[in-house]
Amino acid sequence: MRDNPILRVTAKILFAPIIVFGLYVQFHGDYSPGGGFQAGVIIAAAFILHALIFGLEAGRRLVPGWVNLAMLAGGVIVYGGVGVAGMMLDGLFLDYNVLSYDASKGQHYGIILVEFGVGLTVTGVMLALFHAFAGFAEAHYKPSSGDKNGERGS
């Protein structure tokens, strides 16, 4: 699809704004609609769009497999880390009140960190799912024509 100028230019223009919108949804999650789940999907959508237009190989160069795995696991570790931090500050598991001198500030810090962890993991999961399925198609249904990257012709 990379040969089609309209798709290519649109993808290039949209890539950054989608991520910015994702970050907006992410960091408004604590007091308005939004949060890690939605933001993770939106941010992953930008990378998936990139991979759709420029090919799986380019997508893998942009987000290598090990980065993906680190995001997947790192998000859970961030989330759990907030829980453990609560315990180490003499609170209970996932107790945000003790994260700051002021309980309501602590709640803010806690939810932002937890949502950050959720966003990281969801982005990783979406990309991992996409690459798992697309990579499967690439490996098993390679078009016979001289398409080097294996994606279907536009």
Add this chain to the structure above:
Amino acid sequence: MTLAQIIANLPALVVAIPLLLAPVAALLPFAGLTWALAVVGTGGALFCAVMLMGATAGGKSFSYALGSWPPPWGIEFVVDPVSAFTVLVMAALAFIATLFARTALLAEIAEADTGKAYSAWLLACGGLSGLVMTGDAFNLFVFLEISALSSVILIALGAGKDRRALIAGYNYLVIGAVGATFYVIGVGFIYAVTGSLNMADLAERIPQVPQTTVVMVGFGFMMAGLLVKAAIFPVHVWLPAAYAFAPSAVSALLAAIATKASLYVIARVMFGMFAGVPDLAGFAAEFILVPLALAGIFLGTILAIYENDIKKLLAFSSVAQIGYIALGFGLASTAGLAAGFIHIGNHALIKGGLFLAVGCYAVALGSRVNLGSMAGLGRRMPITTTAFLVCGLSLIGLPLTAGFISKLYLVRALLEADMIAVLLLVMASSALSVVYLWKIVEVLWQKADGEAAVTEQPALYLPLWIVAIANIWFGIAPAPLVDGAQRAAMYLAGGL
């Protein structure tokens, strides 16, 4: 973290340690390192479980409010004799299975996959402990999903040896998802009329609800979903293939702890959440649980007699043994519940041990263990086979083994309930289980054609022997286990 902080957070830690070490395991590079992490995770959970058991001595119970949100608004973890007993049994067996997994898992899956495998392993352990600890009906569904999805991964890992593991995993994924959906639909009905998700709060609110039909439908959906998860006949169909084609270490882990957690939840829902409507729970126990349990006992035993593949044979036997536990619960009496909980502990030891032994055979043979390939193994692998026999005799219920104690208390509960016909059926099924065990024993000492030398590895048979000795220990001195189970039963039956 100081010791005081650990003590204050034991209920959360028993679940959180394995759950939080799971993503770390996925990131670590070497197979040995991830295994060590899994040992730390399950060992930490075991330590917490032991401490919790001590904290509930004398029938005490307490609640742990996650995030300091007090129940019924927040999610609570409940520590009482019932959950402490079950989580201790599960944590102990999970720890032993993890010790065993080091050699056994590497023999059956690619080394590059071990990090992810132990990640799923820890998730399964944490998810199943969460299932037991939680006091929130919806949170329970979340843990149900965590444990089910990670179990599917673990089962599908067997595909390196046998592609049928993929089908087995897929079946469990679909059937398990239907079960979980049924459960959550039931929770939805109950939530619609009570406005609460906290189990203790629900127990108080459900009897006051005027719409009894909605409660009945909700209860029906929840039970249907949980019966699937606990693999009670006739919704056990996912279990035999899942246990048979999973890697040996995974079979041992799942056989020892997976269905136990769901059985515990059944008891908790019937006699805890719905304690206020004894007619409903009593009806379900008498006319659904008892007949299904009896059918499962016989069908499982008979299918096991005709099975050739040892892991599948043991899986069918598990269906029968789950029937004994369900039968105990179905009596809806203190003695019956106690019998059920005793068998939860003993069956974890028995079937855990048997699957560990089959794992030893599988690693030594390097192929599937069936009646043909295991011919003459008794002479070639005496250490493993002796432990296999101990667990096998315990399965039949020979005196001086743990299995005998289970049967004894079940028989006493049945006598107390005046169910002589059921009692005779239980005795008959016990006799039948001798048939399939004898079939294996006979083959073990047969003369094989080509007696290739096989080695017995201490890393494999030592965990097995821990379980085998526990089988004898709890047969001779059953007091710790029986006391724990009886305290659990008395605590639950307080609501009867």
